[in-house]
Amino acid sequence: MQCEICGVDIKGAPIRATVEGTVLDLCSKCARYGKVSDKWTPVSRKIMPNEKMIVTRKPRRDAFDKLEDEIMSDYAGIIRRARESHGLTIEELASKIMEKSTLLRKIEREELMPEDTIRKKLETALNIKLMERVSSQDQRGGGFIRGTTLGDVAIIKKKAK
């Protein structure tokens, strides 16, 4: 059984919760996105909200939600393009900032958010900015919808079948 929001394997029984009118089986972390329902309520296909309207958020972004300065969602692409424009390989960049190349590789694959110290070293070494100031009013007012990325939609589409 996999969580229908983040896709992790759920150990034990999944938590059935209603998210934006759709019943999903969730892990305990994602259950807080929805209203937990005690029993299964079948949702008629025709009143299912549009797939794009099913809103989720990657759990790994949670740690950044409370910050006003937010790492850019395209940080991996920004780092990779800047590195390539400097003519550096991942290994060369890694030695330049005294970090492991495996770590940089993970960051460029978006498997890992660079922590502050590494981010700053990358910003300095590549002459880039990875943080953007986010107004909580503008970005958060619309709820989850604006936080939904194409990746999230793809996950939902896959799970919706």
Ligand SMILES: [Zn+2]
């Ligand atoms: Zn989950």
